Amino acid sequence: MNIASHYSYWATIFLAIGGLYIVIARGNLVKKLIGLAIFQTSVYLLYIAPGKLIGGTAPIVAEQFQVYSNPLPHVLILTAIVVGVATLALGLALVVRIREAYGSIEEDEILTQDRDRAN
Amino acid sequence: MTSHLPILQVVVPLIAAPLMVLLRHGGAAWLLAVGVSWTSLVVALALLAEVSGGGLISYALGNWPPPWGIEYRVDAVNAYLALIVSVIAAVVAVYMRRSVEAEVPRERHYLFYTMYALCLAGLLGISVTGDAFNLFVFLEISSLSTYVLIALGRDRRALMAGYQYLIMGTIGATFFVIGVGLLYLETGTLNLADMAARLPRVTDTRPVLAALAFITVGISLKLALFPLHLWLPNAYAYAPSAVTAFLAATATKVSVYVLLRFYYSVFGGSTVFEALPMAEILLVFSLAAMFIASTVAVFQNDVKRMFAYSSVAQIGYITLGVSLASATGLTAGLVHVFNHALTKGALFLLLGGIALRIGAVRFEAIGGIGRAMPFTSFGIVLGGLSLIGVPATVGFVSKWYLVLAALERGAWWIAFAVVTSSLLAVVYVWRFVEVAYFREPDARVSALREAPASMLVPAWLLIAACVYFGLDTGITVGGAGAAAMELLRGAR
């Protein structure tokens, strides 16, 4: 067990930090949503990668196999993927409406418009 | 049928939601929403009756026995919270008719009520479930419908507020699910009770501590604990009035419950509060919330925004009670959950009445409204007194128990901080009193009529409850005390 054998966890960390960075660093509303989707993808990897046991086979009971991979993470992640899709769809719908209301999808331009309207 | 109470609590609103989509008629959808809210209130009362006295209801979904299947586990804490959510829902549902007619386009009414039913189902589901991933699913159901409800506001800034809440809320929920995933990897189970049994063996490992950190940060985003509260002022200010009232009274309180459930029932209180400095961290953030949010509230021009910042401060009081980590502190926090739900719910309902008559509720537009809308203004004053913590209101009861808990620990300075921040509340409540009663109304304000009865009666019901439960504290303190006992019983 060395650092290289944990490559799935390294990928998880990379995706999570990358996704969060995009959400924070980018002002474009659609790019923020993409960063959010990448962040959620890292969570899927976090659950599924440990579910495959070394030497484990598909989780269908048969006499010649003793070690089975864990099917539960897959079920959980199916649910999480659906939640992620719903969030992305909702976010994009909001961005479309914001575009129609403000004429732009850049966060700083929108905030400037709000500030000018308030003053 | 009584043995199915836990699942009925969730299924009734959940089935009502697609029915409302099929009905496609705003009025019929509203009637269904009222029916569903009142039914959930009846179910919540029945649940409370069954678990009072230390009872526990365990309901196996799909008849799969608990560690393998999803379990709905109702004890004094869950029943207390389900009661809060359904009481607010029952009151706000009646109020919604006129308010939604004024603020949401007509062709979207049935969709509004669908989202409301889904939000209610999600919040009640969080309250009764005993499975960690099921909790995440309901958390996301309630959050997604909340984003939609907020974005249906009249002002175009509601769209941006909904978007900002979506980003922050999804990050919070994803942090929560990372925490649950780490716990699952360490214990091999998702059932909260089973996790609690298996956790002592692995408590000091790094994944478990990381899980605690992730869950805390994730839930704090949903809780609007300072400094993760940035989504709250915009969301509450620009959402439709009924939505603000419903959310202010329920969404953050349910997140407090999730935090307590994980801290005490899963991790065992001692790991969190004694081995780690969680109490100090929560204390610092609570005090920051109480003072900074109250100060910012003083300088707002929009009344709804002012009370939204006040909500952040009041959530600081709740987490202050939690951080005191004793029976009295926990009771104080839980009592304030109930009391703040009543107070803020009532305040935002009354503000919605003003919004119905005027439009946006800005201080410069409501000068002299005390004469034109006497009942509404007086109700807001009473609610403000409850926020300050004047005796004979529910706010006083919460502050009393907070001070008691602080003095029990010998922390005089915390008690002093509670009293001082209440003085800040006096400042911003006085702003409303001064504008409403001591300014001359212009022509527009003088022509205003009082809010319609269907909106005034539910709001005043909550205000009357604020005063009643401030004088007769048996139910609230009894319920909170029983809940605190139940939580501490599971603590190690």
Added chain:
Amino acid sequence: MRDYLVLRVIAKLMIAFMLVFALYVQFHGDFGPGGGFQAGVIAAAAIIFYAIIYGLPAARTVVPDWLAETMVAAGVLLYASVGVAGILLGGNYLDYFVLHADPVEGQHRGIFWVEVGVFITVAGVMLKIFYLFAGRPGEEEEGK
């Protein structure tokens, strides 16, 4: 894109196969990767493919707006009703064991109907999202 002959011919060939593949994925969810969500997305993708090639009004005649919205609600109701059926037949909510005299057959039945509900809802939702996004009037396009 109706004028591009190659796209039109391939679309006509593929859409039928996509729909059949969606049904295949739906019914083989117990034995292999698949199930309601995946099948619903593939079925919606077939209709969206049709809409891209032949235009949104043509797709709206095949699956009208009200049908997509009804599908969304009907699937959720079907799923919830399977759960209620479990209660009415004497078990707990979503209890599949009581749906048939033989518990294993009951599980099979319960999973089947639940997955059909998910299929209908997901196909309806994906289609509705496409209709809502694509149906909004854009500013720059000049009837391309």
